[in-house]
Amino acid sequence: MFRHTRALQYNAKPDRPDPIMARRLQEALGGQWGETTGMMSYLSQGWSSTGDEKYKDLLLDTGTEEIGHVEMISTMIGYLLEGAPTTMTSEEMKNDPAKAALLSGMDPEHALVHGLTAGLNNPNGAAWNAGYVTSSGNLVADMRFNVVRESEARLQVSRLYDMTDDEGVRDMLKFLLARETQHQLQFMKAQEELEEKYGVIVPGNMHDVEHSEFAHVLMNFSDGEGSRAFEGQVAKDGQKFTYQENPEAMGGVPKGKPADPRLHNDQG
Amino acid sequence: MFRHTRALQYNAKPDRPDPIMARRLQEALGGQWGETTGMMSYLSQGWSSTGDEKYKDLLLDTGTEEIGHVEMISTMIGYLLEGAPTTMTSEEMKNDPAKAALLSGMDPEHALVHGLTAGLNNPNGAAWNAGYVTSSGNLVADMRFNVVRESEARLQVSRLYDMTDDEGVRDMLKFLLARETQHQLQFMKAQEELEEKYGVIVPGNMHDVEHSEFAHVLMNFSDGEGSRAFEGQVAKDGQKFTYQENPEAMGGVPKGKPADPRLHNDQG
Amino acid sequence: MFRHTRALQYNAKPDRPDPIMARRLQEALGGQWGETTGMMSYLSQGWSSTGDEKYKDLLLDTGTEEIGHVEMISTMIGYLLEGAPTTMTSEEMKNDPAKAALLSGMDPEHALVHGLTAGLNNPNGAAWNAGYVTSSGNLVADMRFNVVRESEARLQVSRLYDMTDDEGVRDMLKFLLARETQHQLQFMKAQEELEEKYGVIVPGNMHDVEHSEFAHVLMNFSDGEGSRAFEGQVAKDGQKFTYQENPEAMGGVPKGKPADPRLHNDQG
Amino acid sequence: MFRHTRALQYNAKPDRPDPIMARRLQEALGGQWGETTGMMSYLSQGWSSTGDEKYKDLLLDTGTEEIGHVEMISTMIGYLLEGAPTTMTSEEMKNDPAKAALLSGMDPEHALVHGLTAGLNNPNGAAWNAGYVTSSGNLVADMRFNVVRESEARLQVSRLYDMTDDEGVRDMLKFLLARETQHQLQFMKAQEELEEKYGVIVPGNMHDVEHSEFAHVLMNFSDGEGSRAFEGQVAKDGQKFTYQENPEAMGGVPKGKPADPRLHNDQG
Amino acid sequence: MFRHTRALQYNAKPDRPDPIMARRLQEALGGQWGETTGMMSYLSQGWSSTGDEKYKDLLLDTGTEEIGHVEMISTMIGYLLEGAPTTMTSEEMKNDPAKAALLSGMDPEHALVHGLTAGLNNPNGAAWNAGYVTSSGNLVADMRFNVVRESEARLQVSRLYDMTDDEGVRDMLKFLLARETQHQLQFMKAQEELEEKYGVIVPGNMHDVEHSEFAHVLMNFSDGEGSRAFEGQVAKDGQKFTYQENPEAMGGVPKGKPADPRLHNDQG
Amino acid sequence: MFRHTRALQYNAKPDRPDPIMARRLQEALGGQWGETTGMMSYLSQGWSSTGDEKYKDLLLDTGTEEIGHVEMISTMIGYLLEGAPTTMTSEEMKNDPAKAALLSGMDPEHALVHGLTAGLNNPNGAAWNAGYVTSSGNLVADMRFNVVRESEARLQVSRLYDMTDDEGVRDMLKFLLARETQHQLQFMKAQEELEEKYGVIVPGNMHDVEHSEFAHVLMNFSDGEGSRAFEGQVAKDGQKFTYQENPEAMGGVPKGKPADPRLHNDQG
Numbered sequence A, B, C, D, E, F: 001m002f003r004h005t006r007a008l009q010y011n012a013k014p015d016r017p018d019p020i021m022a023r024r025l026q027e028a029l030g031g032q033w034g035e036t037t038g039m040m041s042y043l044s045q046g047w048s049s050t051g052d053e054k055y056k057d058l059l060l061d062t063g064t065e066e067i068g069h070v071e072m073i074s075t076m077i078g079y080l081l082e083g084a085p086t087t088m089t090s091e092e093m094k095n096d097p098a099k100a101a102l103l104s105g106m107d108p109e110h111a112l113v114h115g116l117t118a119g120l121n122n123p124n125g126a127a128w129n130a131g132y133v134t135s136s137g138n139l140v141a142d143m144r145f146n147v148v149r150e151s152e153a154r155l156q157v158s159r160l161y162d163m164t165d166d167e168g169v170r171d172m173l174k175f176l177l178a179r180e181t182q183h184q185l186q187f188m189k190a191q192e193e194l195e196e197k198y199g200v201i202v203p204g205n206m207h208d209v210e211h212s213e214f215a216h217v218l219m220n221f222s223d224g225e226g227s228r229a230f231e232g233q234v235a236k237d238g239q240k241f242t243y244q245e246n247p248e249a250m251g252g253v254p255k256g257k258p259a260d261p262r263l264h265n266d267q268g
C-alpha cells in the first residue's frame, strides 16, 4: 500500500519555460529507459520476489522512489510548457522565424491532447508500453537489467544536461544523476552477491546440461580481426576464451515436409 | 554485406512434431529477449561503433551469429508444426479430449496466418518490435545490456529445456545454452575492460556534475527493513553506502499556473 | 450494409494550404479520441447490441455518420497538403528560415509515405490502434464511454479551432463542434435512461455482493486536505460519502512460496 | 513523493492456486481498463491540475490507492500461479486431459518469461500501453473518463467474480467492487460540480462558435427507426432534440489537385 | 457520406455456436490482412485519389463494401459466442475435459472484455492497427497492395473454411471467397491498365536515374543454386536477367567519426 | 548460417552531414515498407518454403542481400548525423533561425537515445514491428506481397532522391533504385510462373467451393459512375466483369440473443 506526500522529493522547477526541453524530457518520463520503466520493473520484481528480504526490500524502496521521479519529471514538463505558443499565422512565422522554429520543434500533442501538460510518451509521441519492463523471476538476470536501466537512464540524463542551460532544470538533473549513481551501485552490489551464490552465468545450474565445447569459443562470423584480441583471455568464470576463425555449419541443410493441402500452401 | 549458407549452424530437428512446443519456442524467436532482439541490437551497435575495433568486431561477429540462431529456431518451429491439427468437430473433441487440449494450446495463427510455419511473434502472438532493441552509442551501457539479453535468453532457454523431453529439441537448446554462456562471458569481459577505462558508473565523466551528496545513499521508501543490510558496505566505486531511514521531501509543493483559456482547461 | 455518396456531409475545404495544420488535424483522424475511434466504437457497440432497438439504432446512426467525418477530415488534410514543400537545401533554409520552420513542423511521412495525403495516424505518426476502442456489452458503461469520446474530441476540435485562422478549416470545425454537442447530449440521454433502469453504478446488480462498508468511503492516501470537501456530501446513489483520514493496510504482508527449481528463479 | 507499506490494502490470497484465473486477472492488472490505467490516468491528471485543490487532491488520493490495487492484483496472480504445471508429455496429456486443458488455458509466458509471476499484460499477453491513459487538461472531460474507467473496471471485476468460486479471490473482488463503487460516485460528484460551473457540454465556452443549427439534430444514417424515439425529448442542456430522417450531403464532391510529379503519384 | 442498411449484405448466421471458431474469425475482422485493413486502405486510397474517376470510384465502391464485411463478420462472431462457457471449476474440468479444452481454446477477453461479442483484434488478441494499411498516393503500387490484401484474405478464408463444418459459417465464407475473387480480379485489371501507362516498374519515371547496370542482375548471396534458374529469362520489362555468382562488396569499409564528448559515447 | 564482410555492398557515404535527411532515411530502415520488412519477410518465407528450390533460393538470396541494405542505410544515417546540433539557447535560435529550424526538424531521439546514430524506427520514431512482415506459406500470395514491398520501397526511395541534392546520398539511392527494379522483376517472374501452375486467383483450388455467382460482379456501393467502365471487360481469369448498379442486402436483419446475466450486459 502506498501513501503520497504532495511535496516533491527534490526541486523540479525550471528558471523559465522551454517547450522544446519539455519535449526532450519526455524521454525520461515515457521512453524505453525512462523512470516509468524503472518504477514498473522494480515494483514488479519486488512484489514477485520470494527470496531474501534484503533484495525484496531494495526493489520496493527503489521502485517507490521512482514513482516520485515520475512525479518530478511530469511536474517539470508542466512548468516548461507554461505559456508555450500553440499556433502562428504564416505572417507571424515570417516575422519571427525563431519562434516558428520553436513551435515546429515542440510536440504538437502537448497542446492538442494534454492542454500543455505531460503525456506518458517519449519525445516522438510513442506511448510507453510494458514491453520495456522486465521481471523474470530470476534476480541475477533482473539485477543486471536494473543496472542497465540506471545506466541508460543516466546516459540520457547526462545528454539532457548538456541540452539546456536552465539552472532549475539542471538542478533536478544533477539530483537524478546522483540517484542513478546510487541505483547503479546498489543493484551491482546485489548482483555481485547473487553471482557469488549462483555463479556468473545466468541461470546458475545448467552447466552440466549445455554442450560445453561451445561455451567458451569466440566464433568469427565477421571478417574483421578485432575480436581475436579476446583469444586466450580469462573469462569471468575462470576459463579461457578460444577463437574459431572459420566457424563451420554443423547442422546440415534442413528439409521440411509440404503442409497438408487444406493449408493451401501453393509453393511450386 | 552478408552471405548465407543453407546449412544450419547446428542441428535444429526435433524427434517428433509438437505444436505446443512450437508455440513456446516463439519466445526465443520473437519475444522481448529472443534472438531477433540480440541480432538487431548487436548489429546496430556494431554498425554505429566508431571506437576500438575489437568491440566493433565482437558485436558484428555475434550479431551475425544471431541471424543464424533466428534461422535455427524458425526451422525448428516449422518442423514442430508438421502435421499439426488445425480443427476438430465437437464430436471429435469429446472422443479425444487430449487432442482437443493440444489444439487449444496451439497458436491458432500458426495455421491460419502462416500455414504451419513460424511467425515473428512471441507465444502470445505479439509482434516483435524494435522497442526491445538497444543501441545507445555508449558501449559500457550497451555491453551491460548485451549481458542482460544473453542472461534473460539463457534463462528462457533453460525453462524451455525443462518443458520438453524431445531429444532433438533439447540438443538444439543445449547448443544455445552454451553459446549464451559464451556471449554472457565475452560481453562481460568487454564491459569490464570498458569500465576500467571509463569507471563503473555510466556515463563516465559526470561525477563532478551530479549532486554527490545523494550518490551513495540508500533511501528507505518501503517499510521493510531488509535493505538496511547494504548500509556501510563498500560499493563498486570504493565508497560506502549510507542508509536514510526517513528520506525527506526536499522539493516543496509544486504550483503550476493555469493554462491560456484557448486550451479550454476547465478545471474548477 | 453501407452505401456511399461522393458528396461530403459538410464542407471540408480550406481557404489555403497549411501543412502544419494538416499535421494537427491527424489527431482528429487517427488519434486516441479521433473520429476513427468513434466510428469503430459505435459501430461495434451497435452491431453487438441485443437490447432495445432505440439504443442499437442510435449507435448505428452515429457510427455511420462518423465514417463520413473520417472522410471529411481525410479530405481536408489532403487539401491542406497541396503544394507543400518537401525539401530545402541548407542554402534555401538560410534564405527563408520561416519556410524552413514550416518544413520542420510538417510530418515528413505525409510526403514520403503518403504522397501528400492523409495517413491513419496521430500528429506524431503513431498508427491508430484498436486499443482506443470500447465495446463491452454493457451499454451503461459504453454510453458513458461515448460521452467521453465526444467530450475529448470536442475539446481537441476547440483547440484546433484556435490554432488556425483559415475560415474554411474553421467552417468545418464549427460543424464538428455542433455534431459533438449533439452526440454528447444524445449519449447522455441514453445513459440517463439506462441508469434509471439499472442504477447509477455499473454494472447494476452487484451491490449485495460487494463489501459495502468500503463503497462510500473517500480514503485519504495523499496528504493534501482538499478531498475532505466531499465528506458528508450526498452521492448520486443517495448515500453520503464518509472520509477516512488514515486508511489502514488491512491485508497483511504477503509471503509467496519459492517456485519450482525448474523455473530457475535464482533469488538469493 | 511516495512511501510504501509492505502490508496490502486488503487481503489478496486465494484459497488455492488456479493458473487460468491468474490469466484472467491480468485484465485487471494490464488490460485497457485495468488498475494501471486508473493509476497512471489519475496521477497524471492530479499532477497536472492547476485548479481547485479538492479535485487535485481527489485525483492524487485515488491514483495513490490504485498503485496499491496494482500491488494486490500482482500479489494475487503470484499466489494463483504457485505450483502451476509448465509442461506435459503427450502421454501425460492422454492420461489426464483435464490437466492438459488447464495447461492449454494458461498463459505460457507466465512460466516462460516471468517464472510464474505476474506480467504487465492483459490475458492475451498484450503489453499495457499508455494509449489507454487520458489526461487532457480539461477536468470535466477527464472526470467523465474516470467514471468510465471505474465503470468498465467494475464490469470486468463482476465478470471475474462469476468466473471463480475461490472464496479468497472473491473476497478481494468484493473489496474492489466496493472501491469501484466509491470511485464511480466520487468522480460523478466532481463531474457534476464541474458541469454546474462550465455547463454540460465539454468544453464549456464554444457554444457561440459552433454551427448551432446542427447541435441538437439526431441524424438518421441507419435505416432502423429506433432512434426516432429521442425526437422531441429534452436534452441535458434544456433544449429539445430534433430528428432528421434523411440527412443531406451538404459538402459537395471534393476535387483535389494532382501532386507535384516529384511525389511520383502515378494515378492514371 | 455514408448510409447504413440494417440488413446484411449476405447471410452471417451459423448453425450453432462455436466459440473457438469465433476466435479464429477474429483474423478476418482484426488481423493484418482482415476486412478492416481492406476497408481502411481502399477508402483512404479512394479519398486521396486525384486521378482517373474509374479508379477512384472502384476504390470507394470496394471500400464501402468492406465496411459491410466487417459488419458481417462481427455479427457472425457474436452468434458463434452465444451461450459460450465462461468458467469451469476444476471438478467440472475433470468431469468434462472436452468442454475444458473448449474453454481453454477460447479467447478469454471475448467474455471478460466484450461480454461475448466481437473485438477489433486478431485471434491472439492483438489490437488491429493502422500499420497494416497502405495508401501511398501511387496507384500502381497500391493496386498491387490491394491484390495482395485480397489474396492473403482469400487464403485465410480458405483455411477458415476447412476449420469448420458448420454450414452457416461456410455459407458466409463461400460468399467472401467469391467477393475476394472479384476483388483480386478487379484490382489486377486496374493494375494492368496502370502498368500500361506507367510501365511495370513502380514508380514509372526513374529509369534514367537508377544505376541501371544493377537493375537486372540476380545476385547470389545464398549458396543454394536454385535461383540460377532465372538466368537468361526475360523479365516483364522485356530485358533479360543476368546472374552474379559472387556478388562483390563494392562499398569499402565504412569509418565514422567519434561523436562530440557531450554525447557521452564511451566506446573504448 | 550467415557470414559478414565489413565492406559494404555499395557506397553509403554522403558528401556532407544532413540530420534532417538522416531522419527521412529512417523510413527506408525502420518504416512499414523499409529494408527490414524486406529482410524479415524474404528470410521467413525462404526458411519456411518446402517447395521448388528455385523460389526458396531466390528468397534467401534476396533476404540476405537486404541485411546488407539495412547495413548501408544504418551507415548512411550515422554519417549524416555527424556533428549534428543537439541544442540551442533561445538567444542562439534568434540569431540563427535557419539552424533552429534544422534542430526542430531533426529526430530528437537521434541524439538523446542513440548518441547520433540510427535507430530501428521510422522518421516519426515509431518502432519497427513484425506486423509489417508477411510469410503465409502460400508463395503466390507472398510473391505478390514481395512485389508490393519493392514497389512501395522504390517509390519512397524515389521521393527521397528528390529530397536531397547530396551526390553521395543520391549515389546510394540510385543503387537501391536499381536493386528494387531487379527485385520487382524477379518476384513478378516467380509470381507469374506460380500463377501458371495454380491459377491467377489465390489460393488456387477453391473455385468450386465459392459462391461463383458473386465472383465476377463489380458492385456499385458508391454513387460515382466511374467503376462502370470495368463492365464487360475481360478479367485475368478469362471471364467478364458484370456490373451491379444497386447491390441488394441479401442477408436479412440480424437478431442476436441477450447474453447470460452473469455477463452483466445491461442493455435496456
Ligand SMILES: [Ca+2]
Pocket: A220, A221, A222, A223, A224, A225, A226, A227, B057, B058, B061
Ligand atoms: Ca570478426
Ligand SMILES: [Ca+2]
Pocket: A057, A058, A061, B220, B221, B222, B223, B224, B225, B226, B227
Ligand atoms: Ca525499506
Ligand SMILES: [Ca+2]
Pocket: C220, C221, C222, C223, C224, C225, C226, C227, D057, D058, D061
Ligand atoms: Ca488527500
Ligand SMILES: [Ca+2]
Pocket: C057, C058, C061, D220, D221, D222, D223, D224, D225, D226, D227
Ligand atoms: Ca436510424
Ligand SMILES: [Ca+2]
Pocket: E220, E221, E222, E223, E224, E225, E226, E227, F057, F058, F061
Ligand atoms: Ca543462391
Ligand SMILES: [Ca+2]
Pocket: E057, E058, E061, F220, F221, F222, F223, F224, F225, F226, F227
Ligand atoms: Ca460507384
